[in-house]
Amino acid sequence: MPKQDSMRRWEDLGPVAENGLFDRRAFFKGGAAFAATMTGYTLSESSRAQALVDDPWSATVGTPTGPYETRSRFESSVVRTLTNPTGAPRSQQSRTPHHLIDGTFTPNGLHFAISRTGPPDIDPEQHRLVIHGLVRQPLVFTLDSLMRYPMESRMTFVECGGNSAPLWSPEPIDATVQSLHGYVSCAEWSGVMLSTLLDEVGIDPSATWLLAEGSDALAVHRSVPISKALDDAMIALYQNGERLMPGNGYPMRLLLPGWEGNMNVKWLRRIELLDQPAMSIYEAKTYAPILPNGKAYQFYFLQEVKSFITRPSPSLSLSGPGFYEISGVAYSANGRISKVMVSADGGQSWAQAALQEPVLPKAFTRFRTPWRWDGGPAVLQSRAWDEAGNVQPTRTQIVAARGEATRVPSINGFPSQHYNGPTSWGIDSDGEVKHVYA
Amino acid sequence: MPKQDSMRRWEDLGPVAENGLFDRRAFFKGGAAFAATMTGYTLSESSRAQALVDDPWSATVGTPTGPYETRSRFESSVVRTLTNPTGAPRSQQSRTPHHLIDGTFTPNGLHFAISRTGPPDIDPEQHRLVIHGLVRQPLVFTLDSLMRYPMESRMTFVECGGNSAPLWSPEPIDATVQSLHGYVSCAEWSGVMLSTLLDEVGIDPSATWLLAEGSDALAVHRSVPISKALDDAMIALYQNGERLMPGNGYPMRLLLPGWEGNMNVKWLRRIELLDQPAMSIYEAKTYAPILPNGKAYQFYFLQEVKSFITRPSPSLSLSGPGFYEISGVAYSANGRISKVMVSADGGQSWAQAALQEPVLPKAFTRFRTPWRWDGGPAVLQSRAWDEAGNVQPTRTQIVAARGEATRVPSINGFPSQHYNGPTSWGIDSDGEVKHVYA
Secondary structure, three states: OOOHHHOOEHHHHOEEEHHHEEOHHHHOOOOOEOOOOOOOEOOOHHHHHHHOOOOHHHHOOOOOOOOOOOOOHHHOOOOOEEOOOOOOOOOEEEEOOHHHOOOOOOOHHHOOEEEOOOOOOOOOOOOOEEEEEOEOOOEEEOHHHHOOOOOEEEEEEEEOOOOOHHHHOOOOOOOOHHHHHOOEEEEEEEEEEHHHHHHHHOEOOOOOEEEEEEOOOOOOEEEEEHHHHHHOOEEEEEEOOEEOOHHHOOOOEEEOOOEOHHHOOOOEEEEEEEOOOOOOHHHHHHOOOEOOOOOEOOOOOEOOOEEEEEEOEOOEOOOOOEEEEEEEEEEOOOOOEEEEEEEOEOOOOOEEOEEOOOOOOOOOEEEEEEEEEOOOOEEEEEEEEEOOOOEOOOHHHHHHHHOOOOOOOOOOOOOOOOOOOOOEEEEOOOOOEEEEOO | OOOHHHOEEHHHHOEEEHHHEEOHHHHOOOOEEOOOOOOOEOOOHHHHHHHOOOOHHHHOOOOOOOOOOOOOHHHOOOOOEEOOOOOOOOOEEEEOOHHHOOOOOOOHHHOOEEEOOOOOOOOOOOOOEEEEEOEOOOEEEOHHHHOOOOOEEEEEEEEOOOOOHHHHOOOOOOOOHHHHHOOEEEEEEEEEEHHHHHHHHOEOOOOOEEEEEEOOOOOOEEEEEHHHHHHOOEEEEEEOOEEOOHHHOOOOEEEOOOEOHHHOOOOEEEEEEEOOOOOOHHHHHHOOOEOOOOOEOOOOOEOOOEEEEEEOEOOEOOOOOEEEEEEEEEEOOOOOEEEEEEEOEOOOOOEEOEEOOOOOOOOOEEEEEEEEEOOOOEEEEEEEEEOOOOEOOOHHHHHHHHOOOOOOOOOOOOOOOOOOOOOEEEEOOOOOEEEEOO
């Protein structure tokens, strides 16, 4: 057993950046311990005895849990925000509450979902997936027949091309991390590799693209290069262990790890192999915004390296000076996250964050940095690198390249897509946290 | 783009064990493809056109998903089985439906849970965790104060010591993998390392054990060696990203990766440091069964290396000869799974299974093996090794060491604990799957 007095304190390592950022090595086993954080409180003998008295809920028998367990009633505020809260028969966009969850996976109930015409109420026994077009032999697959094929599982994020769009605003929008970055989530998906099924139908040598089509009322469809289909595309049947959620494509979706969310076609019913892209509205217009130089940003499917701090963040105010952990998520379509730097002074000085193992390609990586808030103003920021050598651009750089909104848009406005610059949280001396530009 | 005709077929690798087991390398990228599996079906031109006609659910607008998404109504049969289905005020044991899920994590709604007196209805704002006893300074922690400390996330299984107990029966019990092995699940847990909090209170040198106590009506409590507390014990606050489920200890539980489920004390309210074990009923009697040699099996906390096949398995019958994937989970308290072997002839010959990456210590590892069923009788079995060199004993070996039930117990009987031998699925010529001994 280690001797208490031989342990090093996290503060012994000293700050490694301005405004109270400490070294990530403070987290390592056998390194500094976190004593003297002291957010627990001491009690007198009499009140300590009081703390050991039964609480009311201990004095009664609880209600046994049922066949499918649901959350505590005290968690009812941990929900997705909706753009269409009344559930009217039109587009619904729901955002993940990143500031209220932790770890690296998004629970299925809180995974973001966007649908134009609502999730179709698909009977999985009746659903069919057709693969046809430039193939040797068109085939029709039932869910049962897909279950006969070899399966794989992979943890990967899905991000809407429009995620983080409020950051294109010329003025910072006063909103939470959920409102700003809620259109990205991460899950473990299991299913059949698309390459397995394409091998089964036989790819005609002239096929270079495929069209993937959903069975929602709008039949949302996107074109995908065959090279991605043969790389890591999956027909996903399970989301975090259970069948897909209705909003995420039940009973099957196309999963294109790291690529624009809308391309991960949900309620998948048809794949047609083509010798050119189909130029659906989503590639021809919606996700092809005009750049400042007059050209269109088209067929750029990657969701590039990004990170944001989830705690502290707006609505989670600091309760007083002292130790806090700065925590957030980083991810990249180009592979693993290699490094995350955190600043507490708006990007003037930086400390390297600890990355939670396992660091997986095209998946959320949670980062954590020890921080001692001195009670004064601070601006928190994170910046991530991926193993392919990419780094998040500064906001100035990406706005120069892609253009800025001409006015402050509504929180649901989409002046552009694919913002992957940093996000800054300003902290005032009351401990309130607010979205700022820095 | 790879040329279709240059691809190797999985069958080209040839069987590597009797009764149709193929090499796991058939799964590797660039290796054999799985063409000619052909569970999809071809259609005439007219019926193919029919397959592309809108299904009824595509002809109408769906209902937008709500703030916390729930499963499709077609998934209502994917549930835990309950020993107390009416929810009477007594013990409730719920089992994970391993045969109906996939991947490596158990969804929160389906994570197994056992409670003696029902989950207490804890208000997280009012809940307190007291750490006292042989410490320098006793402290009381609120949930908010715990949120100030550095956190970690880790994926780990939790298994009841009584899981797999039906395998002690002298005759095989006709039951599903859910009934036989449903008291083990795997999740990503996030929280504060217990070592961090023990550093905060200061461990008295005389402390060698701690008592962990829950705030359920029975105040379930277990003794834990301080060495485990300082190794990888966690005060878990999040389960798969969201707050713990009520049945799994909301708002906090002790997590002891790889150790007997009951020790992972739920609804944790008190940790007392001691100079000896407290000898609670769970260590003195319930989990200290008498061995054939008259000694007691006590303080053996590890859930040792185990594996079982989840698909095919009882209730999932085979639909005809041809290709199937044999899939299951393996895990060990002693670290990572290093190897899983699969047999289709009751343990006479073996093929090495592919392990789904990432292979993490003390977590589920999914294994998969390609298999071609010839339509005749077969007996499927799996056997796992861990990185510490341990291997699952045969059923004969473990029964000789620990004793066998004297009669066929009920499915809820607990003649003993810690069965980690193999499980055999017998398949008849109709494709029906049944639990057998082999």
